[in-house]
Amino acid sequence: MALSFCMKRSAMDIRKLFVKKENEKAKPAQVIVNMVLALAAIYLFFMLSLKRLDMKLDFSLLWKFRIRYLQGYKTTVMLSIVSLILSLVIGFISAIGSRSNILPISYISRIYVQFIRGTPMIMQVYLFFYIVGTAWGISNRFLAGVLILSIFEGAYISEIFRGGIESIDGTQLEAAKAIGLEPGQTMRLVILPQIIKRTLPSLAGQFASIIKDSSLLSLISVIELTQTSREVSATNFAVFEVYMFLGLLYLTLTFPISMFTKYMEKRFSYENRT
Amino acid sequence: MKIELKSVTKSFSDRNEVLRDITVEEDFGALAIIGPSGSGKSTLLRILGGLILPTSGEVIIDGQRLQFEEKYLIGHRRNVGFVFQAKGLFNHLTGRQNITMPLLHVHGYGKKEADDVADMLLERFGLMNDADKLPAELSGGQQQRIAIARAVATRPKLLLLDEPTSALDPELTNEVLDMIKELRNEGLNIILVTHEMGFAKKACDKIFFLYEGRLLERGSSYEFFSSPKTPQSAAFLSKILEWNV
Numbered sequence: 086m087a088l089s090f091c092m093k094r095s096a097m098d099i100r101k102l103f104v105k106k107e108n109e110k111a112k113p114a115q116v117i118v119n120m121v122l123a124l125a126a127i128y129l130f131f132m133l134s135l136k137r138l139d140m141k142l143d144f145s146l147l148w149k150f151r152i153r154y155l156q157g158y159k160t161t162v163m164l165s166i167v168s169l170i171l172s173l174v175i176g177f178i179s180a181i182g183s184r185s186n187i188l189p190i191s192y193i194s195r196i197y198v199q200f201i202r203g204t205p206m207i208m209q210v211y212l213f214f215y216i217v218g219t220a221w222g223i224s225n226r227f228l229a230g231v232l233i234l235s236i237f238e239g240a241y242i243s244e245i246f247r248g249g250i251e252s253i254d255g256t257q258l259e260a261a262k263a264i265g266l267e268p269g270q271t272m273r274l275v276i277l278p279q280i281i282k283r284t285l286p287s288l289a290g291q292f293a294s295i296i297k298d299s300s301l302l303s304l305i306s307v308i309e310l311t312q313t314s315r316e317v318s319a320t321n322f323a324v325f326e327v328y329m330f331l332g333l334l335y336l337t338l339t340f341p342i343s344m345f346t347k348y349m350e351k352r353f354s355y356e357n358r359t
Numbered sequence: 360m361k362i363e364l365k366s367v368t369k370s371f372s373d374r375n376e377v378l379r380d381i382t383v384e385e386d387f388g389a390l391a392i393i394g395p396s397g398s399g400k401s402t403l404l405r406i407l408g409g410l411i412l413p414t415s416g417e418v419i420i421d422g423q424r425l426q427f428e429e430k431y432l433i434g435h436r437r438n439v440g441f442v443f444q445a446k447g448l449f450n451h452l453t454g455r456q457n458i459t460m461p462l463l464h465v466h467g468y469g470k471k472e473a474d475d476v477a478d479m480l481l482e483r484f485g486l487m488n489d490a491d492k493l494p495a496e497l498s499g500g501q502q503q504r505i506a507i508a509r510a511v512a513t514r515p516k517l518l519l520l521d522e523p524t525s526a527l528d529p530e531l532t533n534e535v536l537d538m539i540k541e542l543r544n545e546g547l548n549i550i551l552v553t554h555e556m557g558f559a560k561k562a563c564d565k566i567f568f569l570y571e572g573r574l575l576e577r578g579s580s581y582e583f584f585s586s587p588k589t590p591q592s593a594a595f596l597s598k599i600l601e602w603n604v
Contacts, residue, residue: 254450257450260443260447263408264441266464266465274464278451
């Protein structure tokens, strides 16, 4: 009797370790234990897969390429940052353009967004680089890469901005009019500050996409991280090590951004409580 | 102050005529525009404020004929104050910043002057403790009082208010109405759209009664409330006053 009671109790305790209460945050101890568990499970699955293939990984093969990796990493970061800035500009112009009363401007903006979002980036990379790039004499691959990536991401950022503008309450714009602001002032003093705050989480998320999408520029031999990895694996044939390491390197960039995005989303929802 | 409307009509593309041939001349200190919902009250107020254009007709305020082109209307909007039903404060600015924004960016005040004006108004209307909060952190009544402070900070001769209390809990309504009354007592000309019949009767000298886009009755508010002249206004009053204590 007493024994079965004890067992029941300990079963309850074990359950408590893994299951959080509804509508409550997991406790720190729960987070640590379960996170380790989850990572271990994933790790074991991969190890098992490798064992079935009878493979051994040797990451030391990568060490001698460290300078090239560093350069590739730097190029990816630079590509992403410059493209982020440029795509913000393109996205903003396109978002404003698509709402314009001047129809050709509105249609061009909409077609641009529809086309870019509706076709794979790989096709755009080839199209822009070999046709548009060649025709207009853009031979610098870094520059071409930045332009292609910015045009691609600009379409997504345009939609983020458009959503932000549309989420602004109509009375805000009417109030801007009522106090006598001119349209340009309304944009600068009312619309922009409100959408920047509101779209920051999505924009941060898009920055993570830019970093990942920049890998496709390896197709036109921009020597960023992915292209570096391709070259390294062509030299040492350590394909698995190279690509696992590549994934890890991208994670060092995207993981902090995704944490920042989560933080911003939380702060944003807190500030907008009423 | 005197307003004059000549054959003012307004139709929106998706609806019938919202205002039908309104012609009137009225001297007023405080004018209440009342009537059932959908009678065109807010539309009329927005035309007076230069926020929307009438489909046809003329509007003359204080001897000045409104020219219905954007350039002129921006100037007109700068000369009148406008208060919305709700959410008219800029979400991203604190109470104080809401008041100083038009002063700084429209009326050419320096930072110090604008802050002084804001402080004076905040102090006077008991809003000092809320000055540095965002609108989302303020009660509806505080929001509306700051919105009114913003509208009068530029010293307009005319203040337009569109149902300034209808989004408020009853206990917050009075603090807003008191503020409007106080401004009226100082000689500010006021036109307000309202459902607060007590305020229209006691604090406003004139009324416009709108019904289905027409101006059915107008004149002294005392007379209107003691002896409404049309069946529609009598019906409206008895309906709206039915549960009054």
